[in-house]
Ligand code: AMP
């Protein structure tokens with residue numbers, strides 16, 4: 001299959017491909033999504049095939065109008081309405097009790113469905129033109145870092161999907177915040193662009209799922225199946241170094257000096273050039289965690305392209321969007337984490 005590169009002028013063509021059951025990668029403010037008509041089970045099944053995604057990892061359904069909630073969710077609790085008012089459209093996914101009409105292929109057989117109303121004008125225009133909610137996981141091969149540009153998508157999926165719609169680089173750069181509203185208390189399953197602090201402002205107490213900060217072993221039941229997979233990972237082993245900028249840089253200098261082969265350091269702008277022979281990939285200032293979020297996945301892909309044998313990453317603290325950045329770094333590292341002071 002020859003994968004077409006579409007532009008923002010081609011919304012109608014993207015919608016037509018989706019309506020006949022094809023796959024189109026679309027830009028969103030979080031990362032690029034691999035979209036299919038959420039009510040076409042065969043189309044949804046082909047997402048799993050194109051990505052090599054495990055069947056038990058459910059998909060997020062994207063809407064462009066609040067009225068579509070009623071087609072997907074059996075009930076919409078008051079907390080969901082409050083959150084929708086404050087954060088939609090935006091990088092927040094809510095897990096709600098599902099309607100029976102939502103395909104098991106989308107939900108991986110769970111009795112809940114994950115729903116997001118993206119802010120990106122192109123994503124919304126495509127959903128509206130397709131006249132159906134779109135199931136869309138990140139548009140990468142399963143296991144590799146999520147794509148934040150059309151070129152990243154092409155590198156992974158050219159020849160496997162109908163089209164990629166190029167809408168420029170994704171603004172946030174990390175996948176959406178996933179919040180479950182199916183139990184007694186709201187549970188943060190995956191941190192993202194809407195922060196834990198922002199959620200607690202609206203909801204009061206929010207539980208942070210254990211899998212956000214720790215490795216979950218295969219035998220444990222996870223609330224969000226996607227969290228048990230080693231995601232976002234480049235080919236070379238990654239180690240996350242957490243602590244102040246100065247302490248992490250000093251640790252990495254000494255570790256790099258003792259490491260054989262090609263070392264890559266994904267580091268703060270402030271530390272560039274301080275790692276001797278090792279290659280530096282700067283991903284933003286320590287003082288600007290939003291920039292770190294925006295650049296992280298591109299930095300992980302560049303470390304791969306540089307044929308690194310070993311990758312060290314300076315990992316920010318858990319405040320604000322830092323929680324999401326640190327979560328993705330730790331997952332890329334398979335939770336090989338060094339905590340300093
Ligand atoms: P991705 O589409 O690649 O961003 O991954 C979607 C994430 O949402 C995965 O981590 C899934 O486990 C999670 N997710 C999707 N649907 C549900 C659901 N019904 N319950 C819990 N987590 C979900």
Ligand code: MG
Nearest residue numbers: 137138146175
């Ligand atoms: Mg993904």
